[in-house]
Amino acid sequence: MAFNQGTYQGIVASTYDIWFSGDRFDDTDFYKKFMDEVPGAALEIGCGTGRLLLPYLTEGYDVEGVDCSAEMLELCTLKASARGVSPVLHNQLIQELRLPKTYKTIYIPMASLMCVSERDEAIRALAGIFNHLDYGGQVLIPLFIPRNVNTDEWxxxxxxxxxxxxxxxxxxxxxxxxxxxxxxxxxxxxxxxxxxxxxxxxxxxxxRWYGKYEFIMMLEKIGFQAIVVYGGYNLQPLNDDQNFMIFRARK
Ligand SMILES: C[S@@+](CC[C@H](N)C(=O)[O-])C[C@H]1O[C@@H](n2cnc3c(N)ncnc32)[C@H](O)[C@@H]1O
Missing domain, CATH: 2.20.25 (N-terminal domain of TfIIb)
Known part of the structure; x- marks a missing residue:
């Protein structure tokens, strides 16, 4: 029996692809649609083992990856070489983003921004994203509000x-x-x-989760404009009891 306090290390990294293998997922076309709409270099934050990144590269999208887990990136590199693509990967924390170029699209799939558990760090992450976007560029951020709250049984x-x-x-x-x-x-x-x-x-x-208007205000405060909130990957509007939201904003 072992205790592993770190996230996306050890068994969390080595089992990730058991749950998420394959090339097509619910969110695959969503990010492609927006990359097609604003063509140019894209950056996936929290790219992990390349669930989305590697199929996008195979299809010819110009997309790089950032992740703070060296183990997830190592698995991504191994999978990339097996499929003959060479991703540009950066081992960085989202809240300390420092990359040598800017992008047209930055996206953070799977609500990974919620892994940044301190609010001020999440704001720092959003400011870093803003600084790494071209004018007219876009950010895409899915988030959810937990529904099932306290459980005391496994x-x-x-x-x-x-x-x-x-x-x-x-x-x-x-x-x-x-x-x-x-x-x-x-x-x-x-x-x-x-x-x-x-x-x-x-x-x-x-x-850490955020309410809809709270997150809109955080984006606005940083300088993002044209903020739209979708209720799902088919671009449907939010319905009244919805706990999943996708934010799209422009610089
Ligand atoms: C749920 S996984 C998503 C992986 C991949 N994007 C996907 O959709 O399958 C979350 C990823 O975000 C990364 N991550 C979590 N917190 C991060 C942070 N503060 N900075 C950079 N990456 C982070 C984790 O290491 C992990 O690879």
């Missing part, structure tokens, strides 16, 4: 088979502090082979 959220044939079961316990807008997740990874429990690894992560 609840299985995912399971899958690792490349060595072992089964990995992921269970979680969540707790929410509403007025702080923070959700803390404890995750348990159980690795089984031939019915035998080989390993159990616990990790902890913290997610």
């Amino acid at each position: 609840k299985v959220s995912r399971s899958g088979i690792r490349s060595d044939g072992a089964e990995v079961i992921l269970s979680s316990i969540s707790s929410v502090i509403f007025h702080d807008q923070v959700q803390t997740n404890q995750d348990k990874y159980e690795v089984l082979k031939d019915g035998e429990l080989l390993d159990t690894v616990f990790t902890t992560s913290k997610l």
Whole structure:
């Protein structure tokens, strides 16, 4: 049994592609549509193992990746060489973005901005994104508000088979502090082979959420304009009980 406090390291990185393998996902066409609308260099923040980045590169999009996890980037590089593409990857924190060029599109899929658990750091991240956009460039940021709040029993959220044939079961316990807008997740990874429990690894992560108007105000304060909020990857409007939002804003 091991305790791994870091996010997207160790078992979190090595199992990521069990849950997200393949080349097409719900959000694949969404980012492509906007990159087509504002053509030019794009940057994926929190690109991880290249779930979106690698298929986009294969299709000829000019997109680079940033991630703070060296392990996720290493897996991305391995997968890239297997499919014959050479991504430009930057091992940086989003809240300390310092890249030598600017972009037409910057996108942060899978609500990864919520991994920046301190509000002032998220604001710093948004300011850094603004500075790395060309005038007329766009940012695309999906976010969600947790619905299932406090759970005191382990609840299985995912399971899958690792490349060595072992089964990995992921269970979680969540707790929410509403007025702080923070959700803390404890995750348990159980690795089984031939019915035998080989390993159990616990990790902890913290997610910060934002309300719709709060996030719009944060974007406006930084200087973003033409802010639109979508209710899903088909560009549908938000409905009344929706807890998932995608923000698009221009510099
Ligand atoms: C949910 S994964 C998304 C990976 C990939 N974009 C995808 O859609 O499959 C979140 C990624 O964001 C990265 N990440 C989390 N916090 C970050 C930060 N502060 N700066 C840069 N990357 C971060 C993690 O290392 C991880 O690879």
